[in-house]
Amino acid sequence: MAADAVVHSDGLPVPRRYGAMLTVGLGVTMAVLDGAIANIALPTIARELNASPAQSIWVVNAYQLVVVVSLLPLSSLGEIVGYARIYRIGLAIFGVASLACALSDSLTMLVAARVLQGIGASCIMSVNSALVRFIYPRAQIGRGIGITAFVVALAAAAGPTVAAGILSVATWQWIFAINVPLSLISWLVAGSLPLTFRAGHRFDWPSAALNAAMFGAFIIGVDHLGHGFDHLGRVAVEFGVAIVCGVWLVRRQLSRPAPLLPIDLLRIPIFALSIMTSICSFGAQMLAFVTLPFYLQNVLHRSEVETGLLMTPWPIALIFVAPMAGRLADRFPSGLLGGIGMMIFASGLASLAFLPADPSSGDIVWRMVVCGVGFGLFQSPNNRTMLTSTPPERAGGASGMLGTARLTGQTIGTAIVALIFNLMASGGTKTALVTATVLALVAMVLSSLRLTPAGSSVQKL
Template identity: 85%
Template structure:
């Protein structure tokens, strides 16, 4: 399709432009994911050098994550209107400038402010990257593209602690952020290969964007405070009440709109709704385990911090290898089948970790981690492919935004549940958390399998 002097490719980009476009996507996603991981490792150093308490320094991480959560859907909606490529390029520029501001910060306040700006840049990148992949790859190879993104995310998450430790061993903490500046410039330089997309005619809904930010923001704050124990119930109740009120108003407003910011139109598609619920449960289970295992390995099994990192490594390594293969399989087999098998394997791995013997060997721990990685890797790419392909092509932005929102919502809930369990359980808290993660994985398996029924299979590989 030709619009003015620009050519819009309706079924994927030609090679080699496709590879350059995926390089742009890969670099942007790597920076956004890696920056969330490396900041955690650097927190003690940042707190010490900026004369901040541990509780205050946590906002270096929280501000970044919170801004991403509340911005994903508005930015994906804006991408439908002004173009996904434009949102992505703006995100790269904002992320680079914000990274430089983080590196130049000389107080906790300025660093947190820079992290807020960096979160906006990351949200621009993450809100439309999946939508762009749908235009980069032909419809018959969409799973392959999604698998590559899953591979990049897994690799960046796995490399985060190592990268952070390496930088901190030879340079000040500021370089953790400064390293993003040249990467942003390289990404912007090759961003001209990103595909052009047909722009929607509706206007951006500013009131819905504000309601979305309030609903998700107060919900995340409420969940976070609930995780700190039952002493904050009054505050939690107020935050949840505001979130529910804003969410109710938001949903009612969206019902009458042809392209709603909160994609209630997509949630009416059975297979899309099932995929979203499956994603929330699976990422909730993943984060329950990720947060619990370091405490379990160090406090219960008395392994060192270095041993803990090495013992958890088989999980992301397995995910790195399995995710691309699962993406290719997703182009041939139903996601309900692949996702159901993946979540069943994931549940077996989590259950095996929950019932480790009292004095396990390193091999006992590693093979269980490997099983978890294989199961989650087999699930993730097919599930993401189904969420994108089941949405109409003109609503790819809404689907992409919901994909990221479901992931972050699940991870936030998982983290809060771990904190709540640790606060309430006087003993065996780690085992209870891992058993809870196993239960969530089994729920995700059931939800994924429901997509094989008539309600889901009719749209399983559809391209609206």
Template identity: 65%
Template sequence: MEASDGLPTPQRYWAMLTVALALIMAVLDGAIANVALPTIAADVHASPASSIWVVNAYQLIITISLLPCASLGEHYGYRRIYKIGLAIFTLGSLACALSNSLGTLTAARVVQGIGAAGIMSVNGALVRYIYPRNQLGRGIGINALLVGVSSAVGPTVAAGILSVASWPWLFAVNVPIGLVALAIATRSLPVNPRTGQRFDFLSAVLNALTFGLLITGIDGLGQGESRILEVTELAVALVAGIWLVRRQLALKSPLLPIDLLRIPIFRLSILTSVCSFGAQMLAYVSLPFYFQGMLGLSEVTTGLLMTPWPLTTAIVAPAAGWLSDRYPSGLLGGIGLFTMAAGLALLAMLPAHPSGLDIVWRMAICGLGFGLFQSPNNRTMLSSAPRERSGGASGMLATARLLGQTTGAAMVSLLFGIYHMQAVDVAIVAGAGVAGVAALVSFLRVRHQT
């Protein structure tokens, strides 16, 4: 094996350990804050509506920072950006633990989000350099396993910590883990070639305006806020987006990877990713309202009924990654998305008074399909890009996920405004339809793969 084609063992294992530790922390922090919001709001004397910014600030700053951080990784090294992101995330976690007001906690969450973007943006690019090409699917499958497990156990971890300690400890536990991960990263992470080009700050600003205003505008429409304000935000996002795209056309290594979007299989993989995560969120956001509002189940029971989906995804993801090293991802992804669509259709056809088992096996089918799709799709997005553009591919991978999740969640809000509680059925059927369309798009990729 050539030295440049992946890391030798045991360095590969140490490198994946630091990647895993940072990824778990970043994903967990997106999940545990939701559970702790009521406690945090009461402790800092904030209203429930205001406290939402503890979650929103983190998600929003990650979204607008992913592509700039990925571009910085290409210019100055993925290893360096990862280590800086990890250090910022650890400091932000300490600041969160020491916060005593909503304002300071929100500011600390912004810092955390910048660090998390540094970690997530180059995560896939680092895995591409850690594993040899013929084992890339395996590495991506491990990543998907970590994300799935972290998402599934996030609420449980938060509840466990809150049962024995106050909410600042939700963030304080990241500090020692972050320091250990940083020490391992310094000794084990691979070094990649750099472009030597200067970072394009104007493109970064345009990127922030485009994605930031797009997400806040969509979310505002879903929340029923001022139509004039939200339409203005979306209009400014459109103008900034057009300016951003035009600027990227003249750049060799653009921040928004227009060059990669010209590659048919990369473009189709991005589209299927956005659709799949949109379909997932249509179900994730609407189902708790069905379980609690229509079936009268408790929050604990709702959490347990939601768990089979991410848990099955986590179990299937490594096997799907292994399969993607041997079979076309378009085929695997298409089968997975059709399976997910079938699971959503079965959820839409639940009996009037379903048992727990009725729900669990349907959720597991959705998770099975999503797991079979995710790892092969991520592998294709990374491997279809030139090696020197791994950062742009990694950034787009994470951006597509967040864009799909945000759009799906906003669609649920819009549907509730139109259909009220009947919106749950509409959202699930819509999710099945979107997943079905994404499956067809996935099959189109087979002819582009050798």
């Protein structure tokens, strides 16, 4: 590793720490906010670019797909060249791509710009958690992760409001143009980011290609499966490609000291349990996020504005709980905090699934708050464990797996909702919420297993 690798091995001094967290916060805000506001603008974009709704979906899909397939390769590259360098490159790419999105005059050009923007976002998200590990002293890492979770929740909650505000006074192009000055500011203050460990191995290009093929085929197959059983042959081929590439990738990684697909980290019991817990929890969350708007509008006949307001208490509760949970994570086991959080989350989801036939707004709001509190209590401690249970020089692999687990869970949750809605003419929303409750309970059990001697061990199996 490089000579400067240990300069910031146990946190940055104040006030440089604040500048580094400002950089991380701005980058994460842009990456999260851009995904949220693009969804709101899709109908307007489709209309003005003369595209069908199905075609316009690729404005969102292209971004998400690129992020998923490039997270692990970019986190591995961060271990080699430095996390701060990858982060700054990501900020630059994101800013240039945002400008390209704003200048697009066709759907093809916009989708191409969104692919580039996805690469920038993936640079940011692949190493942001690894950077937090080196920004804060080990005894305060939970605090830093809690702040990051707070920023993510705030950006997600503000997304629809920001999009509506921009579209009410300007064209859709400004939804992307607003990122340009933010990217520039973030890049200018990125000099405060910490120096970190640098690995001595070379980047594994064949493994990166196999990783992209595996996750790409899996996500496309899950998406097609979610649309029903009419194309099972195509789905089987896509899953087959994912399995073949996955087996090939795993075999290639077994002999490597710092594998791109972090098999070495998955051999650590508490890390593996945290990854599985994360996938289940985010799957449950996405099941609810996708289902509830349909339930509120189609079953309870609430307006779009009312739906947005009734959904807001969830992220607001998370905003308040996440920083507190981060501080608690520095004092109490994540298995305990995560298990309690998932139990509360499951209770909230179950209460939403069995709402009375004609609930008041208050009946809905308190249930949303319970869900937000439960998820907020779980998320920061779980992320802290994923980062601190691994060697410092493998923080990039842990950070990449953290993001990959989240996106994998969200993809699976979305596909399950689509499949339920396709199979059930009525009652699909309740079934989806019950399924979300079951996934949250599975996450609770997995989290609690980390309290056992085998689960809490940080030694390799």
